[in-house]
Amino acid sequence: MKNIYQNISASIAKNEKLLAVLIDPDKMKLSNVSSFISKVNQSIATHIFVGGSEVNEGLTEALVIEIKKHTLLPVVLFPGDVTQITNKADGILFLSLISGRNPEYLIGKHVEAVSKLKDSDLEVISTGYILIENGKQTAVERVSQTKPLERDKIQHIADTAKAGELLGMKLMYLEAGSGATHAIEPKIISAVKKQLSIPLIVGGGIRTKTEIELAYKAGADVIVIGTAFEKDEAFFNHLQK
Ligand SMILES: CC(C)=CCC/C(C)=C/CC/C(C)=C/CC/C(C)=C/COP(=O)(O)OP(=O)(O)O
Ligand SMILES: O=P(O)(O)OC[C@@H](O)CO
Numbered sequence: 001m002k003n004i005y006q007n008i009s010a011s012i013a014k015n016e017k018l019l020a021v022l023i024d025p026d027k028m029k030l031s032n033v034s035s036f037i038s039k040v041n042q043s044i045a046t047h048i049f050v051g052g053s054e055v056n057e058g059l060t061e062a063l064v065i066e067i068k069k070h071t072l073l074p075v076v077l078f079p080g081d082v083t084q085i086t087n088k089a090d091g092i093l094f095l096s097l098i099s100g101r102n103p104e105y106l107i108g109k110h111v112e113a114v115s116k117l118k119d120s121d122l123e124v125i126s127t128g129y130i131l132i133e134n135g136k137q138t139a140v141e142r143v144s145q146t147k148p149l150e151r152d153k154i155q156h157i158a159d160t161a162k163a164g165e166l167l168g169m170k171l172m173y174l175e176a177g178s179g180a181t182h183a184i185e186p187k188i189i190s191a192v193k194k195q196l197s198i199p200l201i202v203g204g205g206i207r208t209k210t211e212i213e214l215a216y217k218a219g220a221d222v223i224v225i226g227t228a229f230e231k232d233e234a235f236f237n238h239l240q241k
């Protein structure tokens, strides 16, 4: 039995903070997985997310198989598209892009995904995905052809998250975009957190231990970091258990 969601909730109840390392199948060489994952294992990371906004078919499955050889941490798909679904992972963030108004990314991809999910034992976790503007166009914006929410409309951001919760979503993900120049501001995180009773994930542009601490303090339950590790694996040295 998979219990990724239950374990996230249990950690939050104990006031523990969670860290997901995002690995992009387009950028990670299979030959580097073993050494990269050994660094992940020695760090405070609690989850491995695998995904990208555009990934060539087949790469995700090969990467997940290789990662699973080297770690006991849960491997969770964070897919930009249906082609990234593989049964070799433990779970999948079943993302609906609720900051946008593109029906394909609100419900279309999900309908397409069902035939794949029916035959898998992936734990499917319904996740509201909210893209917030950070000054430059992100890959998610380009791929999904949607506009991010404006960062100074904080009440609108919080209401969007709450609407997702009321629709039954189990996790809420505030996204500044991979490699964002500015991470999501703490005041946005805390305003959203105040209205929510489901776990809150925050990612995009987080590069320092200070930014991690500020996001946790503001109310992030799970932080996602990809680019900072892609650019410099020495960042793991600052995040030892
Ligand atoms: C339900 C299924 C099967 C898919 C969900 C489809 C949806 C709604 C996706 C949301 C929009 C999207 C394109 C999300 C991508 C999320 C992601 C993995 C972002 C990280 O990738 P990046 O790292 O931004 O890409 P680059 O490294 O290429 O910039
Ligand atoms: O790559 P970074 O900027 O860490 O962003 C992580 C994730 O939130 C992107 O989807």
Ligand SMILES: [Mg+2]
Residues within 6 Å of the ligand: 024, 052, 178, 226, 227
């Ligand atoms: Mg990336």
